[in-house]
Structures are given as structure tokens and as C-alpha cells.
Amino acid sequence: MPLSPDQIAEIDAARATPRQTLRAVSEGMEAHLYRAQEVLDHGFIRVIDYMGDDAAIVQAARVSYGAGTKHVSNDEGLIRYLMRHWHSTPFEMCEIKLHVKLPVFVARQWIRHRTANVNEYSARYSILDREFYIPAPDQLAAQSTVNNQGRGAVLQGEEAARVLEILKRDAGQAFDSYESMLSQEGQQGLARELARMNLPMNTYTQWYWKTDLHNLFHFLRLRADAHAQYEIRVYAEAIAACVKDWVPLAFAAFEDYRMGGVTLSAKAIDCVKRMLNGEKVTQETSGMSKGEWREFQVVLG
Incomplete structure (x- = not known):
């Protein structure tokens, strides 16, 4: 069970005693507040607190840029303008605090995003629970033959069973040793x-993770991407679902310009112009390396 009985009781108590507030409230995020969304086999994410909404982004932008944005007639248009032109500070006016339960190897990948405030469960003061991440069979994959940091074909039959047994056995034995070494029960x-x-x-x-919307979008752009490791991607996707309900206008702009958009180099733009003028452009005449040209071809479809 991802949540302990004490955590469930704490959540139920918090949701049972709502309080009136004068601050900006996002109805979409209120529906997520405190509720735990299960991730992987024992993990979860849950929203502890948040600040701001789409209107907070607009409010901050109009203070920052004033007359420069008067031609934008509505909030959605302004937010899209800000996203399109890489204005970051208005998005920093919104913040979110999450409680996350995750495997240690995912946490070590996650912590590389150094733009958040983090407080992690301390195994110096408390005894850890006997809980390990064991991949589902469809996530037991061999090393990719074309990508040094990716997965290849899914393991099948006896090989899958052999690896799964090793994972379960080693985790159990390690925790048995951990418990036997602890200073407890007179030992x-x-x-x-x-x-x-x-x-x-x-x-x-487990940890509490607090960040602003600008840096959260950067996290999601990298970790909710199809190329991200599955185990961190599913956390990013769960967070993205909350963000979509929290700031729907900002999230729609983010999906359009960041997740669904691409950035072209000056050489790539020159190639596009030449192609539109009817010129046949090759990798040799493009000025790009083979890797750049291959990625450019993927963008062009």
C-alpha cells in the first residue's frame, strides 16, 4: 500500500476541515489537494500546497512588461505570448509543493533538477519501510544497442524470470541484513x-519537493518526454495531470510551444528557406553534422 494508515488519516482530517481563504484559488487544483496518486508499485505523488493560478501569471506580467503587452487582448493570448518569447519570471509567481514517494535511484535522477526546495525522509532518524521497486514484466528490458542510456527489447521467458528473481531476492536479503544490524530490541x-x-x-x-511553475515546466519538458526513463516519466506524467488542472492556460501554451514545438538552429532555418525556394538540400550542402541532419529530418517528418 503506497500510503500508510497514518498518512491516510492525516489526509482525511485535512480534507474534512476546509478553511475559507482570500487568496487566489484554482478550482482544478483544489480537487487534487492532499489526494495521493499512485505511481509505480509503492510510490505516489500528492499536492500539499500551491500558490497562484493563470491569473497570477498575467498579473505579474502586466506589472513587469506594462505597455509592451497592451496589444494582447486577453489572458490566454498574453500567456501564450510569454511562453512563445521565453519570458520566465511571470511563471515563477506560481509555486507548488508535492509529497513524493519514489525509489532512491529515481530520486537521485530527480535531484539533478537543482531549482527546487527539497526535504527528504531521514534514515538517520527513522527506520525505512520494507518496500522496493520491482519492475513490471513489460519494463524488464535489455540494454539498447543504439542508445547508451536507453532500453532495448523487453526480456522474455526464462531470462525475464531469472532477472526478476534476482531483483526480488537481493532486495529482500539486503533489507534482512539492514534490520539485523539495527540497534534495537536489546542488541x-x-x-x-x-x-x-x-x-x-x-x-x-519520500520527500517534500517545492518549486515554481517555470522550473516545473522545465522538469516536465525533460522528464515527461518519451525519451525519459520510464520510472521518472510516470511521476512527471502524474504531476503534469495536476498542473493541467491547476493552470490550464499556461499548461496548454507549454504543451504547444515546449512539448509539441521544436527549436531550429540558424542553419536549419536557412535549409527550410532554401527548400521552400525549390532547392534540393542534402546533409553535405546543409552545413550540419550527420547527427544534426538526422534530427532535422525527423522534425521535417
Whole structure:
């Protein structure tokens, strides 16, 4: 069960005692507040708090840019203008705080986004739960033969069973050793801060993660992308669903310009112009490297 009984009771109590407020409220986000969305086999994300909405972005932009945006006649148009022209500070006026439960190896990938405030569950003070991430069979894949940091074909039959058994066995044995080393029940043992060092990377941890919308969009652009590792991508997708309800106008602009858009180099734009003029452009005449040309061809479809 991703949530402990104490956590469930805490959430139920918080939702049972709503309070009146004068601050900006997003009805879409209110529906997500405190509710846990399960991710992977034991993980979850849940919104603890948020600040601002689409109107907060517009309000901040009109203070910042004043007369420069008077030609934009509505909030949606202004937000799209800001996204299109890479104005970041208005989006920083919105913030979100999440409670996330995730495997340690996902947390170490996630923490590379250094633009958030993070407070992680401490295994120096508390004893970790016996919970590990074990991939579903369709996520047991071999190393990609074309991508050094990606997955290839899904393992089948006996090979899949062999790998799955190793994952389960090693995680169980490591946690047995962790528990046997702890100073408890009259045994001197090891301090918690030392006993934890043998635990595997698929052990679950938890943290509070607070960031602003601009940096959250950057996180989502990278981690909700189809090329991101599956285990972090599913967390990003769960967060994206909340953000879509929280700031629908900003999220629509983000999907259009960031997730669905592309950035072309000066050489690529020159090639497009030459193609539109009827010129046959090749990799050799484009001025691009083979890798750039290959990516350009993908963009052109």
C-alpha cells in the first residue's frame, strides 16, 4: 500500500476541515489537494500546497512588461505570448509543493533538477519501510544497442524470470541484513545512519519537493518526454495531470510551444528557406553534422 494508515488519516482530517481563504484559488487544483496518486508499485505523488493560478501569471506580467503587452487582448493570448518569447519570471509567481514517494535511484535522477526546495525522509532518524521497486514484466528490458542510456527489447521467458528473481531476492536479503544490524530490541548493533548503507537503490524514500511553475515546466519538458526513463516519466506524467488542472492556460501554451514545438538552429532555418525556394538540400550542402541532419529530418517528418 503506497500510503500508510497514518498518512491516510492525516489526509482525511485535512480534507474534512476546509478553511475559507482570500487568496487566489484554482478550482482544478483544489480537487487534487492532499489526494495521493499512485505511481509505480509503492510510490505516489500528492499536492500539499500551491500558490497562484493563470491569473497570477498575467498579473505579474502586466506589472513587469506594462505597455509592451497592451496589444494582447486577453489572458490566454498574453500567456501564450510569454511562453512563445521565453519570458520566465511571470511563471515563477506560481509555486507548488508535492509529497513524493519514489525509489532512491529515481530520486537521485530527480535531484539533478537543482531549482527546487527539497526535504527528504531521514534514515538517520527513522527506520525505512520494507518496500522496493520491482519492475513490471513489460519494463524488464535489455540494454539498447543504439542508445547508451536507453532500453532495448523487453526480456522474455526464462531470462525475464531469472532477472526478476534476482531483483526480488537481493532486495529482500539486503533489507534482512539492514534490520539485523539495527540497534534495537536489546542488541547494540549499528546506528541507523550506518545500517542504511547496504540498502539497494530500489528502496523507496519520500520527500517534500517545492518549486515554481517555470522550473516545473522545465522538469516536465525533460522528464515527461518519451525519451525519459520510464520510472521518472510516470511521476512527471502524474504531476503534469495536476498542473493541467491547476493552470490550464499556461499548461496548454507549454504543451504547444515546449512539448509539441521544436527549436531550429540558424542553419536549419536557412535549409527550410532554401527548400521552400525549390532547392534540393542534402546533409553535405546543409552545413550540419550527420547527427544534426538526422534530427532535422525527423522534425521535417
